[in-house]
Amino acid sequence: TQLLEQSPQFLSIQEGENLTVYCNSSSVFSSLQWYRQEPGEGPVLLVTVVTGGEVKKLKRLTFQFGDARKDSSLHITAAQPGDTGLYLCAVSGGSNYKLTFGKGTLLTVNP
Amino acid sequence: DVKVTQSSRYLVKRTGEKVFLECVQDMDHENMFWYRQDPGLGLRLIYFSYDVKMKEKGDIPEGYSVSREKKERFSLILESASTNQTSMYLCAILKLGESYGYTFGSGTRLTVV
Numbered sequence A: 001t002q003l004l005e006q007s008p009q010f011l012s013i014q015e016g017e018n019l020t021v022y023c024n025s026s027s028v029f030s031s032l033q034w035y036r037q038e039p040g041e042g043p044v045l046l047v048t049v050v051t052g053g054e055v056k057k058l059k060r061l062t063f064q065f066g067d068a069r070k071d072s073s074l075h076i077t078a079a080q081p082g083d084t085g086l087y088l089c090a091v092s093g094g095s096n097y098k099l100t101f102g103k104g105t106l107l108t109v110n111p
Numbered sequence B: 001d002v003k004v005t006q007s008s009r010y011l012v013k014r015t016g017e018k019v020f021l022e023c024v025q026d027m028d029h030e031n032m033f034w035y036r037q038d039p040g041l042g043l044r045l046i047y048f049s050y051d052v053k054m055k056e057k058g059d060i061p062e063g064y065s066v067s068r069e070k071k072e073r074f075s076l077i078l079e080s081a082s083t084n085q086t087s088m089y090l091c092a093i094l095k096l097g098e099s100y101g102y103t104f105g106s107g108t109r110l111t112v113v
Helices: none
Strands: A005-007 A010-014 A019-024 A032-037 A044-049 A055-058 A061-065 A071-076 A085-092 A099-101 A105-110 B004-006 B010-013 B019-025 B032-038 B042-051 B054-057 B064-070 B073-078 B087-095 B101-104 B108-112
Touching (some): A010 A019, A044 A055, A044 A061, A071 A085, A099 B042, B004 B087, B010 B019, B032 B073, B042 B073, B073 B087
Parallel strands (some): A010 A105
Antiparallel strands (some): A019 A071, A032 A044, A032 A085, A055 A061, A085 A105, B004 B019, B032 B042, B042 B054, B087 B101, B087 B108
């Protein structure tokens, strides 16, 4: 059983559309991170959420941590081609700081 | 902001060669990690280190070893490269505090032929 399930796996949309991607688990987490990875590069941290129900905004990106701290969503408003990339969620477990990643959502925004 | 530098962006090695992948950070972070990333499998943890000369196995350590002689440098070693080790290798450091999370290097795309 996968610790983190991300959906959808692939998403292709037109510039200007809105979208939401999801990260779900049956486990409770103390914190969750979202990363974006562009082709040929390492992932870049977008946000960390720690409180159940927390909502964080980063320009056109809105991140929400579920009330029960088992899931999270990322909403993008008016998507742009520069938003294209692989969106990964990650959680930490235990005391050794290692992160476990979901397999990601590959987003393509077409001009 | 911390910078994580991986020595090579692309490498091509022959089966059986010993391969060294280097990762250097420019700040004093204790926790460093090596992941590999493969299509359909996502990021998988190979090894991590929480201090100089300290190391722990991750989820897929077989065929790999690591070295951390200085705090800023964490090396991944493929003892005898095999074709199934063809992958994207990513080094990361962990930032604690308000911006808790990883800072990754740009990755090394390794091809073993």
